[in-house]
Amino acid sequence: MITIEDQYFSWMLEKIFEKDTQEIDRRLAVLRELNTVIFEFDINTDENRQKDAQDLRYLFGDECGYSEAEVCRTLDMQAPTLLEVIVALLVRVQESVLYDLDVTITNKDIFLDILKSLNIDHIIGSYNLSGDQATDFYNSIGILYRREYTYYGEGGLFTVNNPKDDMRNTEIWYQFMWYLNEKLGGRYL
Secondary structure, X not given: OOOHHHHHHHHHHHHHHOOOHHHHHHHHHHHHXXXXXXXXXXXXXXXXXXXXXXXXXXXXXXXXXXXXXXXXXXXXXXXXXXXXHHHHHHHHHHHHOOOOOOOOOOHHHHHHHHHHHOOOOOOOOOOOOOHHHHHHHHHHHHHHHOOOOOOOOEOEOOOOOOOOOOHHHOOHHHHHHHHHHHHOOOOOO
């Protein structure tokens, strides 16, 4: 029997990759791990990302026919994961920033850039991470959470060439906007 948690995970993967099952299969081990890592933040305004991730659960419920009580009883029993935060960011930016722009950037494009920025884009596989892959993954997550990434964001969620400030001291939303501004050639933001 497929659980609500399994359906939610699959739903999040569709938000990132749409119907690209090959890419999902290639990245499944990393996606599973990202979905086990609890989101941590140390800049107060990044609490908004946690709230967005919690709201994402209820969007899933609305789209898939689950009541708020069912979502609360199952999905809301633990803190949001890093994967949920990333997917919530993608959904929010599509709805509030990119929805009416004539651009070709997809959630998949952004997500693959996030993996590259985190230095985990080389981890490929459908099964659980082990050995060097697991070490690389958790070292990268440690760099992210300790904010030991570079001024430009390399090692964090978003890398940019010309940040307006040190990425290590900047909330995630602004990091994302600076990334999008560069990605879109400064035409829209």
